[in-house]
Each structure stands twice: as C-alpha cells, then as structure tokens.
Amino acid sequence: MGILSNTTAICQFRVAGDLPAGDLYPWIAENLAKQSFEPIDHNAAEQSTGWVHLDDHRQMSFDVPAAFWRDHHAVFTLRRDQRKLPAALLKAYLQVAEHEHLSANPGLNRVPKQKREELKEAVRVNLLAKTLPVPSAWDAVWDTRTGIISFTSLSAPIIELFEAQFKKTFEGARLVAIHPYARAEALVADELKPSLERANLATSEAAIDLIRSNQWLGWDFLLWLLHRTMTESSEYRVTRPGPALADDRFVAYLNDRLVLMSAGEAGTQKITVAGPQDHFREALTALANGKRITEATLYLEKEENIWKMTLKGELFHFASLKTPKVTVEKGETVDERSEKEAAFYEKMFVLDEGLQLFDSLFATFLELRLGNGWGSELARIEGWLAGE
Structure with missing residues (x-):
C-alpha cells in the first residue's frame, strides 16, 4: 500500500x-x-536494496527534480529485491549433489564436512541463479519544512531496514521515531511541559524506554476517547497548524474494532471487540476488569470528508x-506525469489534514490529562465503567 493508495499505513x-x-x-x-x-535480475545475488522513484519503481536516477522533488517534499521509495529458496528444495538438490560426489569417489562412505559445505554453497548459488527475485517497495515522504518523514510500513524489520538505509544514505542524519511521548512533547502547551516531564516514567532518553515506560499515554487517550464517544459530544476544534483553518470543527470517535489487553501471572491476555458498536458492552466489561485499550478504529470527520x-x-x-479519495485521471489527452504530480499534492493535502485533526484531538486530550481537570474527568470515567 503506497502513499498514493486510498488506504495505506503510516509511521512517522x-x-x-x-x-x-x-x-x-x-x-x-x-x-x-x-x-x-541496483537490479539483480541478471546475476545470482540474493538481495539488493536501494532507492527508486515513487511513480515508477524501475527508475533509479535522481538527476532531475522531477524524479523526487515536489515543492517542499522529497519523495522516494525503498525497493528491495530478494530471492528466497525453500529449505526443502535446497535439501533435495544437496542430496543429489552428495550422491553424485559419493559415486565419483567410491572410497568414501560419506561426504566430508568441508566438502559438504562447498556443495551446499554451489547448489545454493546455482538455484539462486534460476530463481526470480521478488520485489517489495515502501514509500517515504520527507517534508523538508517540518523535518518529518512519513513511511508506509509498520513492520518492525522493514522499519529497521529503512532506518539503516536512511542513515547509510544521508551521512550525519538520523531518524527519530515520533512515538506517543515524542508527539506529546511537540504538541503540549509550554505551561504544561513541566507536567509532562513529571509524568514521564522513563529513566533515560532512549526511544524504547520512552515508549515502554509511557504506555499510559496511549491507554489513557483511547479510554478518554471511548468515554467521549459514548457519553459526550464527539465534536472538537482544530488547534494545530495545517491545511484546515484554525478553530474549524470536526468530529472524532471510536467504532468498529477495539483491541484490549492485560498482563498478569497467567501471561498477556488479549480480546478483540469487532463490529459496529452501540454500547461497547463487551469492551466496558473488559475495561472494568482491568484491561487496557491498545488499538482501536478511529474516525475523523470534517464536513463531507x-x-x-x-x-x-x-x-x-x-x-x-x-x-478521502484521490483519483488519477487517465486518457489519451491527459499528461500522465502532470496528473500524477497533481494527485500527489492532493494526497498530501488530505493526508496532512487528517494528521492535523489527529494532532488537534491528541492536544485536546493532553490539555486535560496534564492539567487540573484530569482528576474529575477520571472520576467520571470510572463511574461510567462501574455503571453509575
């Protein structure tokens, strides 16, 4: 799912x-x-990783602005071609090679270890040369004004591959994940920064520590949003910069699917509540029993979008x-490159607007969570969970 797809995945x-x-x-x-x-179609290399064009993964030249530059965005795609050999196939061909070696050397009862390793490597290289590489690609959009990169994979190994390739490519630069605490630091008002620092449960500045020690941010945010979805107005106002005008109204709510988890002596327990929800009864029971919402389907609505x-x-x-859907016009009279660029700008507009709405929603939560009103809000939520 690339950045231009109607449905994609984003980490920042x-x-x-x-x-x-x-x-x-x-x-x-x-x-x-x-x-x-660098293509590996005509050699026996097992893998190749590098940058290609967003619009055409066969193109890998970056000598003109049209290849990757869109106003203040740098856009490029990480491509990895990989050959994979089934273990059973390698084993079968190795057995044939060993049998042929023993037939040519009747004095041997079995293939010596070193020779077996040589045969295995020869068989592997031979099979790789006959195997077509499988391409995979993930898009990256670098907003050079904000310094934020959006990447279209949530797979931990692929994210690690992207981070390593970025560091290798841009010497001196590195990527810092925008996790909940980092997003909170960027959004919270100056007068609430001391409260956020006091609430930080991490003992170091390491990203993994900031993530694991501050899971309360995600837990409390989703619990608060579910409570608002079920008992109060789901209307909010735009407070963060972006395409939408300041103070514009939008709607935010949870529906369709919640994932709840708890950790105890018996290990981690997880339940998924799926389907359109009227009262979230199953989820409320799980929350009352100590489970936390770790994942949810979130809707953001602004006017018809x-x-x-x-x-x-x-x-x-x-x-x-x-x-909101972005379409690419096609036809004999349509300039394909110009239309793709227009679709990119439109996609960035709706994507930036959606993230602007999300940041405004999270900032609203942070103002309450780190301010003086959280105690009474938490009491209302606990009463709601208790059925009061």
Missing part, C-alpha cells in the same frame, strides 16, 4: 543530526543517487489509514 519520524544549511535539494539528490537500487484508521496505541502508528 523526525530527521535529526547534521544537515546542510540552505537548499537541501542537491544534497538529497546526490545521496539518493549514490544509494540507488472522512478519515478512518486503526490507531496503534503503543507507538501511535496509523494502520489501514483511509483518506
């Missing part, structure tokens, strides 16, 4: 480190070209993110 990073002053275009272009993708996503509470990753 902030670019940190030493970047050149002024225009980033020549620096980005030069470094993308150095680490561009609807954004739907699965919010991962621990990391604030956006899975199955469906934005």
